[in-house]
Amino acid sequence: MGSRSSKNAGDRQGDKRASAEAASFLKPIINQTRNTAVLDALATMIEQAGLLVGDLIPSETTLAERLQVSRSTIREALRGWESLGIVRRRKGAGTYLVAEVNSHTFNVPFNLQLEGVALLRTTQVRRALEVAVMREAALHATEAQRNLIREKYDLLMQTLDSGRPWRNADAAFHIAIYDASGNPLFGQLIRELDGAFHRIYRVPFGQDDIGMSSFALHGELCDAVLAGDPDRAVHAIEAIIDLVEEEVRQTIK
Numbered sequence: 367m368g369s370r371s372s373k374n375a376g377d378r379q380g381d382k383r384a385s386a387e388a389a390s391f392l393k394p395i396i397n398q399t400r401n402t403a404v405l406d407a408l409a410t411m412i413e414q415a416g417l418l419v420g421d422l423i424p425s426e427t428t429l430a431e432r433l434q435v436s437r438s439t440i441r442e443a444l445r446g447w448e449s450l451g452i453v454r455r456r457k458g459a460g461t462y463l464v465a466e467v468n469s470h471t472f473n474v475p476f477n478l479q480l481e482g483v484a485l486l487r488t489t490q491v492r493r494a495l496e497v498a499v500m501r502e503a504a505l506h507a508t509e510a511q512r513n514l515i516r517e518k519y520d521l522l523m524q525t526l527d528s529g530r531p532w533r534n535a536d537a538a539f540h541i542a543i544y545d546a547s548g549n550p551l552f553g554q555l556i557r558e559l560d561g562a563f564h565r566i567y568r569v570p571f572g573q574d575d576i577g578m579s580s581f582a583l584h585g586e587l588c589d590a591v592l593a594g595d596p597d598r599a600v601h602a603i604e605a606i607i608d609l610v611e612e613e614v615r616q617t618i619k
Contacts, residue, residue: 381422385460388415389424392432404443407433412463422460423453449558451487486614492556493607499544499552500587500603504596507546512592518542519588526581539584543591579613580606 391411408429417423426444430437444461447453454464507515518539525535537557544553583606590598 384415384417385422385424385428388412388417389428389432391415392424392429404433404435404439405446408443408447417463419463419466421463423463425460486611489607489611489614493604495552495556496603496607497600499547499549499556500591500599501596502547502549502552503543504591504594504599506548507543507591507594511542511546515539515542515546515588515591519584522581522584539588543587546591580609583609 388411391414392407408423411417412423423429424432426437426440429440433440444453444455448455452463452465453461455461503511518535518541522532522535522539525532540556541553544556547553583602587599587602587606590596590602
């Protein structure tokens, strides 16, 4: 599938007809995890209906009626896709595709491919932010901030060793580094991206262990920041992100 050029006002009626026809590819969702099933159904509908970048997808009301789920379930699915740059919602106009959607293999559920590619795109943005924030933190962290980073790292390792859920401890460690950069926007932007990551870890991947292989490198990252070595800190965070990207690629392979 390829992208279409932007459409003029005369095409809007045709958009609505195509959107209505696309909804005919949907069937009620039964006996599945709702969020996962909705995402799978929408991805398959887009492919089967031949919708392209710039096309209008069916309304929330139509999608809810056809899939027999609540509008809030549909809204949450579309919100997740919007945060990943797959759709754009325009007030009063509807929801449009802004990224190409196609299927390359039958070995993995179609929606996993779509979300996996979106997750890798998000990782590219996060890499640029993480590299910048690690450099600034290594250069500008105060003694108190360095002590907090060490404390949060030690707590993360204790949490991992105990087998307890580790996401919050991991976030606290990274947030301590973001705060040490002296620019609060770094942490704010990365946390927003992290929210998109976590939605995809659980829906549709249905797992919460992506990234665990990178913990062996967190000590190196911590030591580099505490030593005030920006180049070493950048090398450590890039290696961590490389491992996370590889785990995503293996999941959607």
